[in-house]
Structure formats: structure tokens, C-alpha cells
Amino acid sequence: MEQTLIVLAGVFIPFLGTCLGSGCVFLMKGQMNERIQKILLGFASGVMVSASVFSLLIPAMENASSMGKLSFFPAAVGTAAGMLFLLLLDSLIPHLHMDTDKPEGLHSASSRLSRTMMLCLAVTLHNIPEGMAPGVVFAGALSGTGGVTLASALALSLGIAIQNFPEGAIISMPLASEGKSKTRAFLLGTLSGAVEPIAALLTIALTGLVSTALPYLLSFAAGAMLYVVVEELIPEASIGNHSNHGTMGFGFGFILMMVLDVALG
Numbered sequence: 001m002e003q004t005l006i007v008l009a010g011v012f013i014p015f016l017g018t019c020l021g022s023g024c025v026f027l028m029k030g031q032m033n034e035r036i037q038k039i040l041l042g043f044a045s046g047v048m049v050s051a052s053v054f055s056l057l058i059p060a061m062e063n064a065s066s067m068g069k070l071s072f073f074p075a076a077v078g079t080a081a082g083m084l085f086l087l088l089l090d091s092l093i094p095h096l097h098m099d100t101d102k103p104e105g106l107h108s109a110s111s112r113l114s115r116t117m118m119l120c121l122a123v124t125l126h127n128i129p130e131g132m133a134p135g136v137v138f139a140g141a142l143s144g145t146g147g148v149t150l151a152s153a154l155a156l157s158l159g160i161a162i163q164n165f166p167e168g169a170i171i172s173m174p175l176a177s178e179g180k181s182k183t184r185a186f187l188l189g190t191l192s193g194a195v196e197p198i199a200a201l202l203t204i205a206l207t208g209l210v211s212t213a214l215p216y217l218l219s220f221a222a223g224a225m226l227y228v229v230v231e232e233l234i235p236e237a238s239i240g241n242h243s244n245h246g247t248m249g250f251g252f253g254f255i256l257m258m259v260l261d262v263a264l265g
Contacts, residue, residue: 006150007138010157011200014130015193017161021168022189025182028173035245040166041237042246045229046253047163048130054261055156056133056222060215063140074215081216082129082223089125090231124192129224130160131196135203136217142204143214155264159257164193 057075064071137153172189176182203217237246 003142003150006154007142007204010134010138010150010154011197011204013154013157014134014160014164014196014200015190017164018168018193018196019190021165021170022172022186022193024169025172025176025185025189028176028182034240035242037170038237038242038246039249040170041233042249042251043253044163044166044170045233045237045246046250046255047159047257048225048229048233048253049250050254050257050261051133051156051159051163052222052225054258055137055152055159056218056225059137059140059152060218060222063218064215075219075222078216078219079223079226082220082225083227084223085220086129086224086227086231124195127193127195128199129221129228130164131199132203132217133221133225134160135200136214136221138200139204139206140214140218151264152261155260158264159260160196162256162260163253164196168193 057079060075060078061071064074067073134153134157137156138150141150141153168189171192172182172185175185175188180188234246234250237243237249
């Protein structure tokens, strides 16, 4: 029972981070400060990169240590597969990105969908690997594979929750700036994170299949998260003025997640 409660808490902690971040919209007055937005984007990027390296890729190679000098192979294959998976989804589903020619920074890839729905669709899509990541680690801990522990899984969940806080704010606050009610902006922000516990629970449900494929699944989640960082977050943090704020946010987020992983893992 205690183990089950730990797993359930770990699965829903990232979603709680999204909810708390989205709730920042109720404290908002006027437009979202550009410097704060850059810091939040950089911070989220740093946490995701650090989590990909210390919580996913390194454990993936450690799990494949029996392969000797080829222990990198599952990590390399899984990372490539994760990035290609997100690339495929991005090509199939229209998504939003920053546009340097437009002051507001956002434009729709399809005139048939509202900008609000496109934004939520894009973030929901990119939250899938963030839900898979703790699910894979918890599945590995439950199966007793390769020394993956519940503590390390909780560290990853906490790191993603910290990353989700600015992500939730980045979604809900711009929506409110565009004229949406704060309540609706909050609900849309939290809804974008609802896919994470679902993805995590589905992954854990396949625990029996995870044992042999764990190194590949860990690195798959890492590759997908790295794709999101490079494709979406870093470009948005670097465009326009105050890009150095995003860089400092990245450094802080990376260090914080590294400390969490080592201290709790």
C-alpha cells in the first residue's frame, strides 16, 4: 500500500506543478513581463535537459552496462527514436512557435483552429514524453530492474513538476493577456498537463514489458524531451531582447535538477 501511494503521488506531482503554475494567472496584472517570461522559459529548458541527462540517459547506459563498450547503444537508439517521434507528431499536428516578425510572438499554423486551441494542443502534445518519463522510471523501480529506485523516480517527478510550474504560467498568462478570462486561461493551462499522469499510468501498466526494454524507454523519453527543449523552449527564450535572462534561467534550472537527482536519487 505504501509503495502504491508513493507511485500515485509521483505520477500526479508533475500535474500539480502545472496547476500551480497556471494559477499564477489569478495574480497577474496587465501583460506578462518579458524578462520573467524569458527566465521561465530558460528555467524550464534547464530542468528538462538536466533531467534527460541525469535521470534518464545515464540510468539507461547503466542499465545496459552488461553490453560493455556497447552500453551506449540503447541510449543512442532510444534518444534518436524519441526525437523522431516528436518530429513526426509535429509534422502531423499543426503547432505554434515564435515568429520574429510578429510582436506578439505567436501565430497559428492553421486558420481553421483558434490560436488558443493550437497553443493548448501543442503543449498537450509535448507533455506526453514528460508524462512517460516518470512512468518509465517508476515502472523500472517496481520491476526492480537495473537499480532504479523509487527515490530516483520521485526526484524526476519533482523536477518535472518544478519545470511544469513556469510552463503552466507561460500558457495561462499569455492567454489572459489575449483577452481570455482568467478562469478559462487557468483551466486551459491545467488541461494541457492532464495528459502527463495518463501517460505515466499507461507506462506503469506495462511494467511487465519494461524490464528488457527499460534502457530504450528511458532514452526515448529523454530524446523526446530534448526535442521539445531545442525546438520550442530555447528558441522562444532566445528571440528578441533579454535573451541573457533565459540563459541564466537555464543554468539555474539545470543545476537545481542535477542537485535534486543526486540528493534524492
